[in-house]
Amino acid sequence: MAARRCENGSGQYHCTHTSQPLDINYMLVLIMLGKVFLDFFMLQAKPKPVKTSFMACFCVSVALLDFTLLLSICFIFCFEDFALWGTRFTKYHICLLTQITSLTYGILHYPVYLVAALDYYTTVSQTSQFPKRARKLLYVFAVAVIWISGFFSTLEAPAVAEEPEMQNSVSPSQCPLSGSLQSYSVSCAMVLLLGTALLARWKEVTTMLLSARLLSFSSQPVLMFSYVPNNTTTCFKWQLLSRLLLCFLGTWAPFVVLQAVVLLLGVQIPAYVEMNVPWLYFINSFLLAAAYWCRCHDVELTEEGWCTDPFVSWKFCFMPFNNESTEPADKPDTGIVIC
Numbered sequence: 001m002a003a004r005r006c007e008n009g010s011g012q013y014h015c016t017h018t019s020q021p022l023d024i025n026y027m028l029v030l031i032m033l034g035k036v037f038l039d040f041f042m043l044q045a046k047p048k049p050v051k052t053s054f055m056a057c058f059c060v061s062v063a064l065l066d067f068t069l070l071l072s073i074c075f076i077f078c079f080e081d082f083a084l085w086g087t088r089f090t091k092y093h094i095c096l097l098t099q100i101t102s103l104t105y106g107i108l109h110y111p112v113y114l115v116a117a118l119d120y121y122t123t124v125s126q127t128s129q130f131p132k133r134a135r136k137l138l139y140v141f142a143v144a145v146i147w148i149s150g151f152f153s154t155l156e157a158p159a160v161a162e163e164p165e166m167q168n169s170v171s172p173s174q175c176p177l178s179g180s181l182q183s184y185s186v187s188c189a190m191v192l193l194l195g196t197a198l199l200a201r202w203k204e205v206t207t208m209l210l211s212a213r214l215l216s217f218s219s220q221p222v223l224m225f226s227y228v229p230n231n232t233t234t235c236f237k238w239q240l241l242s243r244l245l246l247c248f249l250g251t252w253a254p255f256v257v258l259q260a261v262v263l264l265l266g267v268q269i270p271a272y273v274e275m276n277v278p279w280l281y282f283i284n285s286f287l288l289a290a291a292y293w294c295r296c297h298d299v300e301l302t303e304e305g306w307c308t309d310p311f312v313s314w315k316f317c318f319m320p321f322n323n324e325s326t327e328p329a330d331k332p333d334t335g336i337v338i339c
Contacts, residue, residue: 024095061143076094102272107150237296247313285311
């Protein structure tokens with residue numbers, strides 16, 4: 001595997017040349033087909049309806065863009081050599097379109113996560129089922145601005161400007177595929193933060209796990225963990241951190257382990273593969289947990305306020321569980337439930 005570094009003026013991404021005995025275009029079509037299937041599967045597999053948020057809008061935009069890219073490269077792959085609107089398209093453009101998309105994905109991690117974090121920090125205490133129309137339009141506008149800015153930044157990058165000159169010098173079995181330094185740094189930061197928080201609350205997390213009981217709640221299997229109520233502000237935040245960790249890792253532990261393995265092995269994943277809907281939902285849960293912890297005293301305990309995350313039930317981190325349909329606890333209000 002030969003390596004080549006791609007710069008856009010700020011060192012936001014790097015490239016690797018991969019030589020494969022099979023047609024690289026055929027492999028790109030298969031990879032995109034699998035990614036599109038995974039994107040739409042995750043969008044449809046949500047176990048509960050969610051409140052509109054910036055991250056939800058961006059997830060939909062990623063799925064639509066991946067689908068558009070798949071249709072484009074499949075069309076080029078089938079017709080191989082044709083002219084459209086005065087431009088000649090060949091199989092080389094399959095690699096070129098994938099490169100541009102990959103480079104664009106690679107520079108969007110920081111702005112997307114920053115906007116999503118600000119969105120959750122400012123709206124986590126609001127309990128309306130759906131945002132106002134103006135907020136929805138603001139989400140769509142923000143997503144559009146981010147994509148347009150990303151594509152323009154990519155098209156102005158030297159790595160893309162040099163591609164027409166490289167067309168005749170690059171073998172058909174090669175395609176420079178970019179990996180995102182932003183995604184790598186985000187993965188490192190998340191694994192480090194989760195590891196630090198787990199070590200800091202290891203004793204309480206272990207105690208809660210040992211006290212876990214499997215129950216049935218609303219026809220769904222749930223785990224109930226005992227805890228001791230404490231009204232002290234500092235102690236409450238530390239106890240809440242333990243519950244948030246259990247909720248988060250209870251859903252995303254395999255994803256966290258996968259991220260740790262990828263980082264330890266130094267595997268370079270192309271940015272067009274890294275930016276996917278499952279990854280964005282993973283980030284979504286992490287950002288929500290951080291927002292809940294930072295604004296724990298502003299969260300309103302109402303049912304309609306827990307509709308932002310489709311995969312993690314955060315409400316039981318804040319309220320004790322006491323339901324007559326399940327086996328009663330030893331003491332009243334001494335348990336929390338994680339679905």
